[in-house]
Structure formats: structure tokens, C-alpha cells
Amino acid sequence: GAGVSQTPSNKVTEKGKYVELRCDPISGHTALYWYRQSLGQGPEFLIYFQGTGAADDSGLPNDRFFAVRPEGSVSTLKIQRTERGDSAVYLCASSFGWGMNNEQFFGPGTRLTVL
Amino acid sequence: GESVGLHLPTLSVQEGDNSIINCAYSNSASDYFIWYKQESGKGPQFIIDIRSNMDKRQGQRVTVLLNKTVKHLSLQIAATQPGDSAVYFCAESLEGAGGKLIFGQGTELSVKP
Numbered sequence: 001g002a003g004v005s006q007t008p009s010n011k012v013t014e015k016g017k018y019v020e021l022r023c024d025p026i027s028g029h030t031a032l033y034w035y036r037q038s039l040g041q042g043p044e045f046l047i048y049f050q051g052t053g054a055a056d057d058s059g060l061p062n063d064r065f066f067a068v069r070p071e072g073s074v075s076t077l078k079i080q081r082t083e084r085g086d087s088a089v090y091l092c093a094s095s096f097g098w099g100m101n102n103e104q105f106f107g108p109g110t111r112l113t114v115l
Numbered sequence: 116g117e118s119v120g121l122h123l124p125t126l127s128v129q130e131g132d133n134s135i136i137n138c139a140y141s142n143s144a145s146d147y148f149i150w151y152k153q154e155s156g157k158g159p160q161f162i163i164d165i166r167s168n169m170d171k172r173q174g175q176r177v178t179v180l181l182n183k184t185v186k187h188l189s190l191q192i193a194a195t196q197p198g199d200s201a202v203y204f205c206a207e208s209l210e211g212a213g214g215k216l217i218f219g220q221g222t223e224l225s226v227k228p
Binding site for chain 2: 044
């Protein structure tokens with residue numbers, strides 16, 4: 001079956017521009033997570049959704065970052081006024097339920113490069 | 116300026132040998148721990164998990180050991196194969212945190228044929 005997919009796989013943008021990163025979770029998965037991974041480091045939590053609502057957005061670094069999941073399936077991570085420090089791989093994961101016993105399945109990530 | 120990534124700890128082993136990858140976790144209240152494998156260009160892949168009320172769990176060719184006294188987790192891979200070459204991360208989670216994962220620094224495992 002299809003896993004978690006993320007588009008685009010690579011995104012190059014200029015400082016100050018707006019970008020949207022898309023995540024298609026596994027069908028039927030109610031929980032969706034966004035992480036950011038910088039070179040040589042482990043993923044860092046950004047936000048997670050239970051259905052349509054953001055249950056915990058404590059990892060979003062500032063108000064330039066925003067994520068939505070309007071129909072409880074696809075999610076979009078939006079970054080305004082991008083900065084060079086936003087360059088990283090943005091990972092999405094989904095799980096059947098939420099909570100620590102539910103395995104998270106990760107997508108391949110979107111590599112964002114801000115010039 | 117250009118950012119420079121951290122150099123990951125590296126473990127180099129011979130094919131067929133056993134590998135032990137270590138991790139120090141941060142929160143003594145964490146309830147659940149997971150090991151992930153990440154190959155180049157891919158997302159992390161679940162390997163094995165363990166709850167805080169256990170100190171050992173075995174899977175196929177892998178064993179995870181948990182020492183809560185010193186907040187230490189280890190992953191043992193038996194008969195390491197070239198396909199095991201990847202970066203390995205430990206992650207921790209808290210009951211009630213909705214599955215939010217806190218990842219540790221990874222270790223790069225290199226298997227020589």
C-alpha cells in the first residue's frame with residue numbers, strides 16, 4: 001500500500017519568499033506530525049494534528065510557520081518570509097491513532113533550501 | 116553564511132559482527148522509547164520500541180536495552196549486514212504527549228563487507 005508522500009521532494013526558494021509543503025498521510029491515519037531535520041541532526045518536532053485540529057504546535061519556531069489540515073487528511077506546512085536558517089528537510093509522519101503506542105510512519109521529506 | 120552540519124558519531128563494523136549503538140536520553144519521565152533507522156534520502160523507519168517498565172526487548176536480529184538509572188538506551192544488532200548501514204536515532208515520548216517524539220543525536224553505522 002501507499003506510504004506517506006510529501007511534495008515537492010525538493011524546493012529551492014529565495015530569502016523572503018513564501019513556501020508551502022504538502023503531506024499526504026496514509027489513508028485512515030488520524031494523527032499527522034511535522035518534524036524538521038537539519039543536516040547531521042535528529043528530527044525536531046514542529047506540530048501535530050488529531051484529525052483537523054492542531055493538538056500541539058509548541059515546536060513551531062515562530063509565527064512565520066503555520067500548518068493546516070482542513071479535512072483531516074492532507075496537511076500543508078506554510079512558511080512565510082523564508083530565512084536561510086529555515087533550510088532543512090521537513091518530514092511528515094502519520095499514525096493510525098495518537099499517543100505513544102501508535103507507530104509513526106514517515107514520508108521521505110521535502111528538502112527546503114533558502115538562498 | 117553557510118551552515119555546517121554536526122558530525123555524527125560513526126560506528127564501523129565488519130559484516131557478520133554484532134553492533135551496539137548507544138543513546139543518552141534527556142527526560143527521566145519519558146515513558147516510551149523507539150529506535151529508528153534512516154537511510155540517505157529517506158525518512159526514519161521504525162525498528163523497535165520499549166516501554167519504560169521494561170529493561171529489554173528483542174526483535175528479529177535486534178535487541179533494545181533500557182537503563183533508566185542512567186537514562187541510557189542501546190540498540191544491539193546481531194550479525195550486521197551491509198543493508199544495516201544507515202543513521203540510527205533513538206527517540207523518546209511521554210504518556211499524554213500525543214505521540215510527540217523527541218529525537219536524540221544519531222549514530223552512523225557503516226558495515227564493511
